[in-house]
Amino acid sequence: MADPSTSPPLTRASVAEARELIRPFVHRTPVLTSSSLSALASTPTPTQGEGKARPKLRLWFKCENLQKVGAFKARGAFHAIERLKKEPGWLAGGGAERGVVTHSSGNHAQALALAARANGIPAYIVMPTISAPPKIAATKGYGATVVFSGSTSVEREAVTAKVVEETGARLVPPYDHPDIVLGQGTLGLEFQEQVEAMMAEDVGGEKKKKKKGLDAIIAPCGGGGMLSGVALSCEGTGICVFGAEPSFQGADDAKRGYESGVRVESVSSLTVADGLRTPVGRVPWSVIYERRLVAGFYSVADADVVRAMRLAYERLKVVVEPSAAVPLAVALYDEDFRAMVEREAGEEGWDVGIVFSGGNVSLEALGKLFAAEEESK
Amino acid sequence: MADPSTSPPLTRASVAEARELIRPFVHRTPVLTSSSLSALASTPTPTQGEGKARPKLRLWFKCENLQKVGAFKARGAFHAIERLKKEPGWLAGGGAERGVVTHSSGNHAQALALAARANGIPAYIVMPTISAPPKIAATKGYGATVVFSGSTSVEREAVTAKVVEETGARLVPPYDHPDIVLGQGTLGLEFQEQVEAMMAEDVGGEKKKKKKGLDAIIAPCGGGGMLSGVALSCEGTGICVFGAEPSFQGADDAKRGYESGVRVESVSSLTVADGLRTPVGRVPWSVIYERRLVAGFYSVADADVVRAMRLAYERLKVVVEPSAAVPLAVALYDEDFRAMVEREAGEEGWDVGIVFSGGNVSLEALGKLFAAEEESK
Known part of the structure; x- marks a missing residue:
């Protein structure tokens, strides 16, 4: 890894520079939408019951599961x-x-x-x-x-x-370095541009009011390299960035740290979201918490993660690994998140970007997760 | 269905008009690439053995499995x-x-x-x-x-x-009508434009010679509505269009008809590619055979279809139904196709578009297909 003293400053402009550097080598991954998933996200589920939040959510999916090596x-x-x-x-x-x-x-x-x-x-x-x-x-x-x-x-x-x-x-560490943070953040810049272009094209059909881009992005948080990079990519844009974590066995370390003001330095969890079993690194923390570029964290149960994976498979026809399904689980099932959107966005609702971080899960593992889900019903 | 006498003529220009009509209602589905699948396609597999064709293939995937309702x-x-x-x-x-x-x-x-x-x-x-x-x-x-x-x-x-x-x-019949043919053909126009744009962007990295677009497209053929539409979309472009079918129990009716000069009017096959169990319709046949806008047909065994489905899952992280995997199976495993490309394209190779026609397969069905594949090894 390059000496951090030679790294560019942690700014949106540096993310844009990083993007130019890596452009020839990585995929510009597609952004998908699904009217059925947006409708589902805008409807309280039966398990949520009466009197629950009714946010209006239009979901946009950044498919880094379709990136080279199957992940951001x-x-x-x-x-x-x-x-x-x-x-x-x-x-x-x-x-x-x-x-x-x-x-x-x-x-x-x-x-x-x-x-x-x-x-x-x-x-x-x-x-x-x-x-x-x-x-x-x-x-x-x-x-x-x-x-x-x-x-x-x-x-x-x-x-x-x-x-x-x-x-x-x-x-070359996996997340705790400015060059890694800036590299991962490039997906956030692409995401913003792609959604703006898609909204501009969407002139017929649903005849919805013209909007100018995303209101929020939810990204998974393990070591925090990607979440902090995405947060930098949104600095000054007005887009709120949220972190999503599994709650199982204390894997919601970033949420706990963010809310208590003290970074949690170790995690020991066997959450199904195996990419998110790591504590947040120092460099990501400086962006996420010290600069408050992340607006908050939400955490979900493993069962909700598996339900969200199934929806990605059935409705979007893409393969996501468990860690990648955590933000969708937040949008669909987390009452705190949903009540917040209802409060903040009102009748107009929000366009929310969901980062699908990776797709590396074997069919055998996926089959087992879904079979266990069926049995527990 | 509108009276066919009111339908536009079956031309590339009519496909372009159809595209404008449906643009507000359908997804512009992404085109994916995978250097590992292109490398695999350019290497004879062990089961193909010695002395087999060594075509150079660069594959481009049009993901209509990510279309609304999960299919073109x-x-x-x-x-x-x-x-x-x-x-x-x-x-x-x-x-x-x-x-x-x-x-x-x-x-x-x-x-x-x-x-x-x-x-x-x-x-x-x-x-x-x-x-x-x-x-x-x-x-x-x-x-x-x-x-x-x-x-x-x-x-x-x-x-x-x-x-x-x-x-x-x-x-409204499923394929045997000019308006259906023209509508399905819109995916071919999009595909051509998308690949041209992606090739134009691809200036760094692999530093390969600049090309201007696809050399060929392989599309699945059931009733032939989509294949004939794609063929119309390529008329006059120099892009060769090929039909792909399963060979099981005579499901390769279009291939047999094309080669004998007489359309096969009934098929009774339980091929795993359940969307391709239909004979080619009259209107598609007029484009495919009578106007020779399809350059030829290739057919593959069901086992090869399942192998191709697994690769779509593992390498591209997308879900394809069996019928959708047939063109990839042709590119990877059909010796006739591969020898033809080696002969026609030589050292320079071909950029081949693969149409992923749909993604409607339950995880349970997918799991069973792959389990049966493992057992037969």
Whole structure:
């Protein structure tokens, strides 16, 4: 990772610069809409019962599940490499030959492997020996060298440090770095432009009042790299940005930290949203909380996450991993969020952007989640 | 359906007019690419073995599975209604009050129900009593009146005729009418424009030679309404259009008809690609065969269709129904197609558009198909 002192300032303009840097390498993922999901979001569900909020919600879905490697993480990884290439002395000093390293068993591992390969740079990925074989195979498939470690964070960091020592590879952390935050934030800029263009085109048919763009965006929050990047992309636009988390076993660390004013530094949760089991990092926290660029957090039960995944599958025909379904679950099922929208938006309602962060879930895992859901009914 | 004598001529210009008519009502569905699927398509698979074709294929996917009602059928249905409204005397004579009728248990039923509702017109859908309950519920969900019949075509047509007699509703057939053909063809025009725009943007990264658009499109062929419409949309562009069919139990009727010069008028196949169990209609045939606007047909085994569905799920993160996976199966697994591309395109290769026609498959059905695939390995 480039020395943070060489990173651009954390501003919307820097996100725009990041976007130019990574534009040739990542997909401009589509934005989808579904009148049936917007109608559903604007109707209290039976389980919510009488006297519940009746917000008017028009939903827009940014499909980063259709991004390269199946997740937004490609943006941050490509940006990290582009910034490293610009760090004074890195290329000249043989940095590209020494490579990059990270410890991750998830989407960041594959994203870094892809970005490194595209640049002809070696990538070392430290993964727990107990990682699922398809994830190991996928990471190797992108040309990375997989180095195994124990599964505690102490063990993984020790192995990572050893790789750095032996190879001189540069560490690229998954979220706690300005270059990662700026890279992930590029999806927010695209989202804003795409919705504006789609609203401008939408002149016939439903004959709804012309609007100028999104009122709010809900993004999932794990380490907070993407949420803080999206928040930067919205600074000064008037768009409210909200974080979405699972509530299971205290995985709503960002919400608790935001409300108490103290960042929660460790999380131990087996929420189904396995990409969101991490505490928020320091750099994201500075944007999310200290600069108050995130307007609030909402959290949902795992069962609601699975219900939202099913709707993404059935109504939108796209595959989302559990973590990616958390914002839709908030819009559909979280009474606090829904009451807030009803209060703030009134009759006119809100156009709400939902970030589908990734789609890496096997059909077998999806089938099991839905079968368990059916049984619990 | 409007009297065919009032339909525009079957030309590319008429497809463009159709597009303007339906633009406010349908999604401009995204076009996706996947470097891993293009690489896979450019590599002979192990089962193809030694000495097999090595075409260079760059694949582009038109995602009509993300269209309203989950299938391209929305285009034809909205166009049919718009054309009816323009038929002299239909509106003035109370046609809109009498409504429209069709017999279908598939995507056309839901598409017509949606298009009718959007216009405040009653829709009667004749469905076999044995239809799957979710399909009946979905059709009713779009506000249509479902009328049950026996499951043979004679029984369905008798009930349909009775509905016409009693209500004065106009029959809107699923594919054998110029207005349907022109409506479905609109996806082809969009596809061409989208790929051209994406190629123009793709200036960095892979630094490949600038191209001006698609070389070919492969579309599934059931009744042939969509294939013939896409063929019209490509007339005069130099883009080759191919039809893709399942080969199981003679479902490759269009291929057999095209090669023998005589349209096959009946099909009885239980291919997994349940949307393609129909023979080609007369109007589509006039475009496909008599005007030779389709360059050829390729057919694949059901097992290859399921393999292609899995790749759509795993690599592209989108849900496709079996019929929609047939063109991808042709590109990946059909030796005749692959040898032809190698011969025609040589070193430069081809940019091939793949039409994902629909996404209406339940997770349960998908799980069963993939489980059966695993067992047969």
